[in-house]
Amino acid sequence: MASVPAVLTSEWTKIRTVSSTTWTLISAFAVTAAMSAALCALMNSQFDELPAAEQATFDPALLSFSGMVLGQLAMVVFGVLVVSTEYSSGMIRTSLAAVPQRGSFLFSKILVAGVLSLVVGLATSFATFFLGQALLGDHRTDIGAENVLRAVFGGGIYMGLIAIFSMGVATMLRSSMLSLGILMPFFFLVSQILSAVPGAKNVARYFPDQAGSKIMQVVPAAMNSEPAPYGPWGGLGILAAWVVAALIGGYLVLKKRDA
Amino acid sequence: MIELDGLTKRFGNKVAVDHLSFQVRPGMVTGFLGPNGAGKSTTMRMMLDLDNPTSGSVRIDGKHYRELSEPLKHIGALLDAKSMHGGRSAYDNLLCLAQSNRIPESRVPEVLDTVGLTAVAKKKSKSFSLGMGQRLGIAAALLGDPEILMFDEPVNGLDPEGIHWIRNLMKTLAAEGRTIFVSSHLMSEMALTAEHLIVIGQGRLLADTSMADFIHQNSRSYVRMRSPQQERLRDVLHEAGIIAVESGSGVLEIDGSTSEQLGELAAQHQIVLHELSSQRASLEEAFMQMTADSVEYHAHADHAGWPPPPAGPQWGEQWNQQHDSFTSGTSGPGKGA
Numbered sequence: 001m002a003s004v005p006a007v008l009t010s011e012w013t014k015i016r017t018v019s020s021t022t023w024t025l026i027s028a029f030a031v032t033a034a035m036s037a038a039l040c041a042l043m044n045s046q047f048d049e050l051p052a053a054e055q056a057t058f059d060p061a062l063l064s065f066s067g068m069v070l071g072q073l074a075m076v077v078f079g080v081l082v083v084s085t086e087y088s089s090g091m092i093r094t095s096l097a098a099v100p101q102r103g104s105f106l107f108s109k110i111l112v113a114g115v116l117s118l119v120v121g122l123a124t125s126f127a128t129f130f131l132g133q134a135l136l137g138d139h140r141t142d143i144g145a146e147n148v149l150r151a152v153f154g155g156g157i158y159m160g161l162i163a164i165f166s167m168g169v170a171t172m173l174r175s176s177m178l179s180l181g182i183l184m185p186f187f188f189l190v191s192q193i194l195s196a197v198p199g200a201k202n203v204a205r206y207f208p209d210q211a212g213s214k215i216m217q218v219v220p221a222a223m224n225s226e227p228a229p230y231g232p233w234g235g236l237g238i239l240a241a242w243v244v245a246a247l248i249g250g251y252l253v254l255k256k257r258d259a
Numbered sequence: 260m261i262e263l264d265g266l267t268k269r270f271g272n273k274v275a276v277d278h279l280s281f282q283v284r285p286g287m288v289t290g291f292l293g294p295n296g297a298g299k300s301t302t303m304r305m306m307l308d309l310d311n312p313t314s315g316s317v318r319i320d321g322k323h324y325r326e327l328s329e330p331l332k333h334i335g336a337l338l339d340a341k342s343m344h345g346g347r348s349a350y351d352n353l354l355c356l357a358q359s360n361r362i363p364e365s366r367v368p369e370v371l372d373t374v375g376l377t378a379v380a381k382k383k384s385k386s387f388s389l390g391m392g393q394r395l396g397i398a399a400a401l402l403g404d405p406e407i408l409m410f411d412e413p414v415n416g417l418d419p420e421g422i423h424w425i426r427n428l429m430k431t432l433a434a435e436g437r438t439i440f441v442s443s444h445l446m447s448e449m450a451l452t453a454e455h456l457i458v459i460g461q462g463r464l465l466a467d468t469s470m471a472d473f474i475h476q477n478s479r480s481y482v483r484m485r486s487p488q489q490e491r492l493r494d495v496l497h498e499a500g501i502i503a504v505e506s507g508s509g510v511l512e513i514d515g516s517t518s519e520q521l522g523e524l525a526a527q528h529q530i531v532l533h534e535l536s537s538q539r540a541s542l543e544e545a546f547m548q549m550t551a552d553s554v555e556y557h558a559h560a561d562h563a564g565w566p567p568p569p570a571g572p573q574w575g576e577q578w579n580q581q582h583d584s585f586t587s588g589t590s591g592p593g594k595g596a
Binding site: 002003006007009010011013014017018019020085086089090091093094095096097098099100101256258259 | 304307308309310311324325327328329330331336338339341342343344345346347348351352354355356358359360361399
């Protein structure tokens, strides 16, 4: 058996020596923070024009995470590239010849990349929270307020899990183009649209992003949205189940198919 | 030592590798020869546990590949020039491989030096030419100082200097007692490097023999004679019971006699000779005849007749010169003119 610490060291070297790691993770951070800041500033100036129902359920914490709708796409790209460049470069054959225990290989890679994306996700959610609150003026909330810390931590975990989910999908599909071509429109368009369509929304609320992002709500039914049949932790659990399913699928494909 | 036992790989209905059983022994270069599509690369991928065999097994020093702890220390392989991440430097590509098998980092500059890539160690490997990519792949194979080395078509894309280098590298490695297994679709390349030969066609084993035996059995040797007194020469040969075949433009080809015998015979009868040369049909031709029935992709439907062997020094002749046992007085055509 290959030594697991050795494989982890190797995977860490792989991640830190390619430039895509830097630019995708910096993008995730910067895009989330910038878009959240802009929306917080806008809402602060437009608060009085909001419908009464939205004013009543105004969720300043959630609003400061609104940039994750875009920022998560950079996490998807990170997750996909970590896995699929092994295939597109042909490195996978070299890697598996060095570490023929495919489970050790895959889960070492995902552990290293997953921890890194969770760290970046948490840094992003804390930064975007404080930046957003600073721009919300009188409508701000405080990190010490009820459930706010849970939402901030949850936001970081959400971003990390989205990246890990993408790694699992990319391991199944073994192609950057295919993985990005499915995941990007799904998270950016399909999921968003279906969640607004009557009838479809009952299904769409179990999608990974729709369910997982509930963890960032502090006010139930925030911004006058429909209440979900699960709580914040239940929602994160649904996302975690998607992640586990993607990883099992990826593992089975890697184990069975020829490299 | 690599042992294959009934190794079989099917892709749907197509059999790529068909019950292959052979051994690759240490201390020599074993050539793995077959036309394109014969199943060489698939066999090599199964040896490294990259492809799962449909049936049969491969043992590396008695173990399945997956049972090797830190396999790069046992077996190094060059499968494909494109087997590294292009966005990573040559050094970093080798470093992450070394780390995964607990090979000291000091080996990385060593192998880069061995393959002559020290100057470009920090460059991204996507900027490498095909030949440099091959060298990087060879560096990766050498990283763990393994006892067994496998090279899949290593000379592809190399310039003549690179080809010369890799031939010598393989011989040096074999002389150190290592097991070298190298595939090629060129008989000529094998004749220069390999001592033992495994030939496959359409996934089936066609030959498992020493290179010397292969040359001995598969290359027809004959003597070419040319004389201005051709009629007399034919009569003399006929009287001596020697059958000569005229092959156009006044050339006689004689099977079953040595050039010494024929030269002395002509001298006894005072016949002037313009040419007397022993010839050997090309190994390439022998290889093509052996695999003709099993070639996957023919250039055209009609392949009844292979083109005649090219004029000039034949493939394998260099090998023969190195191993003098087979030839005496070999010369190219036109020497006596």
